Amino acid sequence: MSQSFDSSNVRKAILDQxxxxxxxxxxxxxxxxxxxxxxxxxxxxxxxxxxxxFALFAVAFNLLFGFTGLLSFGHAAxxxxxxYTTGYLLSNYSGLTTEMGIIAGTLVxxxxxxxxxxxxxxxxxxxxxxxxxxxxxxxxxxxxxxxFTGGEDGMHGIPRGHLFGLIDLSDNMNxxxxxxxxxxxxxxxxxxxxxxxxGQVLKAIKQNEPRAVSLGxxxxxxxxxxxxISAALAGLAGSMKSVVFQLASLNDAHWxxxxxxxxxxxxxxxxxxxxxxxxxxxxxxxxYQLSQGPLRDWVDPILGGIFVLxxxxxxxxxxxxxxxxxxxxxx
Amino acid sequence: MSxxxxxxxxxxxxxxKGFVAVDDVNLKIHQGHIHALIGPNGAGKxxxxxxxxxxxxxTRGQILYQGEDITSLKSAAIARKGIVRSFQISAVFPxxxxxxxxxxxxxxxxxxxxxxxxxxxxLHKLNQRCMELLDSVGLTEFANTTTVELAYGRKRALELAxxxxxEPTMLLLDEPxxxxxxxxxxxxxxxxxxxxxxxxVLMVEHNLSVxxxxxxxxxxxxxxxxxTEGDYQTVSADPRVREVYMGSADSGERGGSSPAxxxxxxx
Numbered sequence: 001m002s003q004s005f006d007s008s009n010v011r012k013a014i015l016d017q018x019x020x021x022x023x024x025x026x027x028x029x030x031x032x033x034x035x036x037x038x039x040x041x042x043x044x045x046x047x048x049x050x051x052x053x054f055a056l057f058a059v060a061f062n063l064l065f066g067f068t069g070l071l072s073f074g075h076a077a078x079x080x081x082x083x084y085t086t087g088y089l090l091s092n093y094s095g096l097t098t099e100m101g102i103i104a105g106t107l108v109x110x111x112x113x114x115x116x117x118x119x120x121x122x123x124x125x126x127x128x129x130x131x132x133x134x135x136x137x138x139x140x141x142x143x144x145x146x147x148f149t150g151g152e153d154g155m156h157g158i159p160r161g162h163l164f165g166l167i168d169l170s171d172n173m174n175x176x177x178x179x180x181x182x183x184x185x186x187x188x189x190x191x192x193x194x195x196x197x198x199g200q201v202l203k204a205i206k207q208n209e210p211r212a213v214s215l216g217x218x219x220x221x222x223x224x225x226x227x228x229i230s231a232a233l234a235g236l237a238g239s240m241k242s243v244v245f246q247l248a249s250l251n252d253a254h255w256x257x258x259x260x261x262x263x264x265x266x267x268x269x270x271x272x273x274x275x276x277x278x279x280x281x282x283x284x285x286x287x288y289q290l291s292q293g294p295l296r297d298w299v300d301p302i303l304g305g306i307f308v309l310x311x312x313x314x315x316x317x318x319x320x321x322x323x324x325x326x327x328x329x330x331x
Numbered sequence: 332m333s334x335x336x337x338x339x340x341x342x343x344x345x346x347x348k349g350f351v352a353v354d355d356v357n358l359k360i361h362q363g364h365i366h367a368l369i370g371p372n373g374a375g376k377x378x379x380x381x382x383x384x385x386x387x388x389x390t391r392g393q394i395l396y397q398g399e400d401i402t403s404l405k406s407a408a409i410a411r412k413g414i415v416r417s418f419q420i421s422a423v424f425p426x427x428x429x430x431x432x433x434x435x436x437x438x439x440x441x442x443x444x445x446x447x448x449x450x451x452x453x454l455h456k457l458n459q460r461c462m463e464l465l466d467s468v469g470l471t472e473f474a475n476t477t478t479v480e481l482a483y484g485r486k487r488a489l490e491l492a493x494x495x496x497x498e499p500t501m502l503l504l505d506e507p508x509x510x511x512x513x514x515x516x517x518x519x520x521x522x523x524x525x526x527x528x529x530x531x532v533l534m535v536e537h538n539l540s541v542x543x544x545x546x547x548x549x550x551x552x553x554x555x556x557x558x559t560e561g562d563y564q565t566v567s568a569d570p571r572v573r574e575v576y577m578g579s580a581d582s583g584e585r586g587g588s589s590p591a592x593x594x595x596x597x598x
Contacts (some may be wrong), residue, residue, distance in 0.1 A: 017475070111484065137508070175564065175565045192447070192448065192450070193447045193448075195450070195451035196446060196447050196448065196449045196450065196451055197438055197441065197443045197444055197446050197449055197451070197453060197454055198443075198444060198445055198446055198447035198449075199447065199451065200431065200434070200435055200438060200451070200454065201435065201438065201444050202429060203424070203426075203431075203435075204427070207424040207425055207426055208422055208423065208425070210386065210418065210425050211418070211422040211433075212425065213386075213406045213407050213410070214384065214406065214410055214415060214416050214417075214422070215410060215435065215436050215439060215493070215497060216407050216408075216410035216415075216417070216439045216497065217407055217439065217444070218405070218408075218410040219407070219408040220444070221445075222444075225447070229447070235355075246518050272598065
């Protein structure tokens with residue numbers, strides 16, 4: 001077994017391939033970054049921020065769904081709990097700077113995520129989805145009944161405040177670059193997680209859970225951590241969203257929202273890094289365009305149709321299909 | 332008793348609703364042996380495997396590993412103790428490369444498996460060892476191939492290499508030659524023989540020529556209970572074994588090429 005052999009060629013080939021892939025990715029990411037930096041000069045910043053918040057939400061969801069293989073049907077609970085917490089704190093404690101409110105919102109979503117995970121993680125497949133849905137409905141009714149959320153009316157007039165007490169976020173440009181910075185940091189974090197040693201284990205669990213167990217991995221713990229990170233990032237998305245719109249509403253807690261994030265992820269391409277970002281951009285745009293025109297009552301059926309089409313014909317989503325095409329035609 | 336048993340079960344019982352799948356099984360596996368578990372379909376072989384690795388919990392009875400009671404341990408903990416199993420259907424990670432498959436196994440010993448902030452490059456130091464393991468099963472040139480694209484026999488070889496990466500003291504192989512052509516079977520026999528050096532192996536196997544070539548000791552299960560135990564000569568001469576397992580005279584030849592459905596009662 002310990003005989004020496006020449007594996008250097010194989011390893012060199014592996015490294016070379018990785019390098020050229022990395023270079024292509026770097027180039028793509030660079031172009032996207034430039035676009036995002038320039039975007040608010042061409043488009044309405046609040047609309048762009050909406051896209052970024054939903055993109056972060058979808059990226060968070062995809063960490064669990066696309067990279068761990070767990071379909072949560074309760075992610076709206078994290079988006080909403082982040083949003084309400086941040087909204088409540090910033091509205092009632094004027095001494096708080098904006099980032100502290102956002103951190104607090106993220107923390108609440110993280111703890112809620114841990115509670116969800118402990119109750120659901122041992123269930124498989126559809127049962128897992130149902131348990132997360134049921135828990136999210138509990139959270140929804142809690143928000144409906146609580147006075148601090150404003151119930152059906154929602155929470156209005158959340159002050160954007162000053163970032164670090166210095167930068168005035170009521171200026172849309174300042175707000176945009178703050179949201180963009182947070183988004184990019186989270187995106188890079190997820191990228192790092194996916195390629196980390198931990199990410200390798202997640203991949204293994206997703207592809208063959210019994211085998212991962214037989215290799216000595218306590219899969220429940222790995223899944224729990226993935227769930228908690230995902231919930232935290234979803235909460236962060238909700239927190240930022242409430243600051244951007246100065247509004248937190250029951251919409252964010254409704255199971256529709258849990259469904260919508262699944263749609264975004266699938267349309268964009270689950271299990272790819274960029275997929276959920278593209279998916280969120282796509283869905284938010286379609287919703288906006290349709291709501292402006294004569295088809296405004298048809299938003300849901302049209303989105304439903306897109307969903308069906310994706311599942312039937314473009315399983316890998318926009319980014320996934322492009323990747324397949326590139327692999328086939330460009331080697 | 333001076334003999335050292337690596338793995339021992341005491342009065343192991345598994346009941347499903349109204350059905351006893353494993354009935355009072357006492358296995359004693361000697362250090363360094365290749366021990367076969369044979370029996371007709373539905374005899375409970377895979378159920379015993381699942382009990383030993385805690386993919387199922389026994390209804391009654393005890394499992395001892397090197398004298399220590401491991402009945403209450405979880406699957407992952409048992410694997411970390413050095414009892415590593417394979418599966419009937421080749422268990423690989425299909426969308427990872429052959430090298431990554433093995434690396435995931437090596438990673439368990441690194442202690443960085445929860446480090447979600449660490450760069451993936453921190454795993455590159457394991458690649459050398461991965462290549463050695465791939466080489467030992469003749470898969471060097473497939474290191475960078477996505478596993479789903481490998482032929483069946485190669486997947487099984489990769490699975491074995493992944494199992495060996497855990498440096499198990501005890502291997503549990505569930506029908507390593509199942510669904511293979513005769514050429515592949517010979518190769519697997521060689522691989523198992525090599526892998527068994529310095530280890531103890533318990534294998535479920537239908538192919539009796541494989542069993543006769545490899546195994547030091549054989550336990551025959553029928554309807555969940557141990558029918559008899561001994562070396563190949565003793566067992567194959569036992570008329571009861573012929574009756575339940577081999578049926579008529581065409582015994583040794585069928586084995587690997589027969590596509591017998593593997594619907595174990597337990598599943």
